[in-house]
Every structure is written in structure tokens, then in C-alpha cells.
Amino acid sequence: MPKPKIEKKITPLFTAPKGMQDILGEEEHYWRDLQRVVEKEAQSFNFKKIVSPILEDIGLFQRATGETTDIVEKEMFELTTKGGRSLALRPEFTPSVIRAYLENGLYAQPLPVKLYSLGPVFRYAQPQAGRKRQFHQFNFEIIGDKAPVLDAQLISLFWEILKKLKLKNLNIQINSIGCGQCRPAYERVLKDYYQRNLSKLCPDCRRRLKKNPLRLLDCKEDKCRLLANNAPQIVDHLCEECHDHFKDVLEFLDELELPYILNPSLARGLDYYTKTVFEVWPQEKDERQISLGGGGRYDLLVKLLGGRDTAAVGFAGGIERIIDLMKVQKVEPAKVAPPQVYLAQLGETAKKRALKLFKTLIDAKIKVAENFSKDSLKSQLRTANRLGVRISLILGQKEVLEETIIIRDMTTGVQEVVDIKKIVGEVKKRLRR
Numbered sequence: 001m002p003k004p005k006i007e008k009k010i011t012p013l014f015t016a017p018k019g020m021q022d023i024l025g026e027e028e029h030y031w032r033d034l035q036r037v038v039e040k041e042a043q044s045f046n047f048k049k050i051v052s053p054i055l056e057d058i059g060l061f062q063r064a065t066g067e068t069t070d071i072v073e074k075e076m077f078e079l080t081t082k083g084g085r086s087l088a089l090r091p092e093f094t095p096s097v098i099r100a101y102l103e104n105g106l107y108a109q110p111l112p113v114k115l116y117s118l119g120p121v122f123r124y125a126q127p128q129a130g131r132k133r134q135f136h137q138f139n140f141e142i143i144g145d146k147a148p149v150l151d152a153q154l155i156s157l158f159w160e161i162l163k164k165l166k167l168k169n170l171n172i173q174i175n176s177i178g179c180g181q182c183r184p185a186y187e188r189v190l191k192d193y194y195q196r197n198l199s200k201l202c203p204d205c206r207r208r209l210k211k212n213p214l215r216l217l218d219c220k221e222d223k224c225r226l227l228a229n230n231a232p233q234i235v236d237h238l239c240e241e242c243h244d245h246f247k248d249v250l251e252f253l254d255e256l257e258l259p260y261i262l263n264p265s266l267a268r269g270l271d272y273y274t275k276t277v278f279e280v281w282p283q284e285k286d287e288r289q290i291s292l293g294g295g296g297r298y299d300l301l302v303k304l305l306g307g308r309d310t311a312a313v314g315f316a317g318g319i320e321r322i323i324d325l326m327k328v329q330k331v332e333p334a335k336v337a338p339p340q341v342y343l344a345q346l347g348e349t350a351k352k353r354a355l356k357l358f359k360t361l362i363d364a365k366i367k368v369a370e371n372f373s374k375d376s377l378k379s380q381l382r383t384a385n386r387l388g389v390r391i392s393l394i395l396g397q398k399e400v401l402e403e404t405i406i407i408r409d410m411t412t413g414v415q416e417v418v419d420i421k422k423i424v425g426e427v428k429k430r431l432r433r
């Protein structure tokens with residue numbers, strides 16, 4: 001066996017920014033598989049793709065996501081253009097999608113409008129396991145209908161994606177956080193409760209209590225979690241409309257036999273949610289309660305951004321976390337079929353002819369490997385062996401002149417010379433054997 005070459009490691013002049021990573025090699029087929037599943041389910045559920053800019057006016061997130069949320073308060077990547085406009089890298093998709101819906105007059109289409117996106121999202125937080133500064137989400141929104149069946153349908157779509165990725169032991173955490181009618185009264189009750197326990201709260205929650213008491217419910221600090229467990233529950237304070245809506249969502253989930261868990265502490269960190277909120281958690285989740293994705297209804301957001309009164313519901317899945325769980329659960333993503341044919345060439349004339357032949361073969365849907373930068377036949381056949389192809393095609397000066405090509409069976413080593421014009425049929429015939 002030849003000795004492996006030991007490459008001296010280079011110290012690069014630049015490295016990727018903290019909390020951001022390249023996606024390479026082994027990772028790539030997880031990404032490809034996930035993207036394939038998301039696109040396929042989006043089509044089955046009749047969603048249209050929307051690709052919005054990664055940068056948006058910073059005011060969009062301040063207004064939509066909310067000034068008191070962690071995302072807006074501390075986590076936005078902000079920049080000022082030369083013209084003095086303040087922009088932010090999107091920290092989530094929903095505000096961009098609603099901005100695009102309004103700006104492009106999509107409300108004139110038959111409602112509901114169903115849109116999905118996939119791409120990078122940026123949050124400036126301290127990186128740790130499962131938390132990056134650049135990560136990726138797939139995001140689904142149904143805009144223009146308040147029917148509870150849509151909340152259930154979206155949850156089932158998320159579930160279907162995770163199931164198609166062969167993930168196991170998951171559950172759906174669900175809650176209703178009411179609406180403008182019933183939430184204020186509940187928030188007063190909640191404030192009273194936390195006020196009585198002020199000394200037991202973390203500093204962040206003490207600060208948040210005045211402006212956004214609901215946020216205290218899903219604080220991850222141990223002592224705050226203990227308090228949240230005994231806090232008054234919003235389900236006991238929902239108005240009739242929110243109560244009925246939530247009951248209907250749960251009935252639809254029962255109908256779909258989806259395994260949900262009522263979680264009265266689930267509030268989600270964003271300001272725009274009304275009624276249903278949900279997340280999907282792995283059962284083997286650790287104390288940090290890593291969620292794979294989540295979402296909910298946001299019936300007030302479209303109006304808040306200048307549109308008409310329009311109900312909507314959506315969710316986002318975190319791609320890196322889903323891939324991490326695929327690895328933990330040892331789920332093998334669908335691999336791309338390896339090439340079955342290797343195309344080897346010898347000499348300049350043959351290289352030119354091989355370049356054209358390569359195109360003929362891929363047009364005929366034959367998967368071919370090659371290395372046009374190599375000239376030695378020995379090393380090309382070595383690569384063919386390593387790739388485990390069934391056939392190698394060998395093209396030299398003589399073959400080009402005679403308009404032939406050599407077909408080598410890589411298992412037996414037997415070689416045949418055939419007419420190059422018939423090569424597609426000859427290869428297909430051998431691959432069928």
C-alpha cells in the first residue's frame with residue numbers, strides 16, 4: 001500500500017466568524033436530504049416558495065418581533081448603509097414574509113396564501129451547543145385565515161417532515177396564549193404571582209416582569225422554571241373564542257393522532273403570537289429544552305405592519321438542530337447514488353473527445369466519475385477502483401482516430417472495444433446485467 005501523504009497543516013490568515021460554520025463533506029448529504037424532504041412536503045401541502053432578502057429594514061423586526069424580545073433587544077446583527085439606512089440581518093423569517101406579502105400585494109390572491117422559505121438566519125448570542133450565530137431554518141406561513149384546522153395542518157406538516165427524516169421519540173408541546181381580549185387580564189394575575197416571588201427571579205426576569213410577564217414563563221433559569229411550574233395557567237383565563245379555538249386545534253390533532261403535550265409554560269419568546277403556540281421537542285431533550293422548531297398563530301401581525309386585519313399561522317424548523325438529532329439517533333440520510341462508470345482518457349486529443357463524451361453520458365442519465373486533470377491511466381484506474389464503479393471507459397489517441405472506445409469490466413478486468421457512437425446503449429446494457 002502506498003504511504004499516505006502527510007500534508008503540513010496551514011494556519012489560515014482568516015477564519016469564519018464566531019458561531020458561524022462552513023458546511024462540507026459528510027454534513028452535505030444531511031443537508032441535501034433535509035432540503036429534499038422540505039421541498040417535497042411543501043409541494044404536497046401546496047405551499048409556494050418565497051425567497052426574501054437576508055437584510056431588512058431594522059424597524060421591521062423592532063415592530064414585528066418586538067422591542068422587548070431577546071432577539072431584538074440583544075441579538076440582531078445591525079449595519080448602517082452608506083446612505084445612512086439601518087438594516088439588520090434577519091433573525092427570523094416571519095416579519096420578512098409578511099413584509100413581502102404586503103409589499104407585493106399577495107393579499108389580492110385567493111386566501112389563504114401559503115408560503116415557505118429556507119435559508120440562513122442570524123442571531124448575535126453567545127455560541128454554545130445547539131446555538132449558533134448563523135443557523136438555517138425552513139419556515140412555513142399560512143396567511144389569511146383564522147380556522148383552527150390550519151394550526152393543526154401546519155403542525156402535521158412539521159411532523160411529517162420530521163417523520164420523513166426518520167426521527168423518532170419526538171413530542172409536540174402546545175399551549176394557547178390567548179388574544180388581546182383575554183391576555184391582559186391573565187398578565188395581571190401573572191404579574192401579581194411573580195411580584196409575590198420577586199426575590200426568587202433571575203435579574204433578566206425581574207427586569208422583564210413589568211413589560212412582558214409572559215416571557216417569564218419560558219425562562220430557562222432553574223429557579224425561574226420552578227416558579228413557572230406553579231404559576232397561574234393561561235388556559236384557565238382564555239376568552240370563549242380562544243378557548244374554543246384551542247379546543248378545536250387539539251381535536252384536530254387527536255384526529256391526526258399526533259402526540260401532543262399540553263405545556264402551560266410554553267409562551268415562545270416573540271411578541272406577535274396569539275392563541276396557539278407550539279414547539280417540537282426530542283424526548284431525550286436535555287435541561288436546556290432544545291427545541292427542533294416552533295411556531296404559532298399571529299392574528300395581529302399583518303395589521304401591525306400596515307395591512308388589513310388578517311389572521312395567520314406559521315412555524316420554523318431549525319436545520320442544524322434537526323441534523324444534530326439525526327446524528328444522535330444515528331439516522332442515515334438518503335445518499336446520492338454513487339457513479340457506476342469511470343471515464344478515463346490518455347493524451348490531449350482523447351481529453352477533448354472525453355469532455356464531449358462526458359456530456360453525452362450525463363445527458364443520458366448515466367452517473368460518470370472522471371478526473372480530467374490526471375493523465376496517467378494507472379492512476380485513473382486506481383481512482384475507478386476506489387470509487388467501486390462497475391465499468392471504466394478508456395479513451396486513447398488510437399481509439400479517437402478509430403472512433404472506438406474500450407469498455408473495461410472492473411470486476412473481471414475483461415476489456416472490449418466498441419463503436420463510440422453506440423456507447424450509451426452499450427453502457428446501459430452492461431449496467432442492467
Ligand code: AMP
Nearest residue numbers: 130131132135291292293294316318321
Ligand atoms: P425560534 O423561533 O427562535 O424558536 O427558532 C426556531 C428554531 O430555530 C428553534 O426551534 C431551533 O431549532 C432553531 N434555532 C433558534 N435559534 C438557534 C440558534 N441560535 N442556533 C441554532 N438553531 C437555532
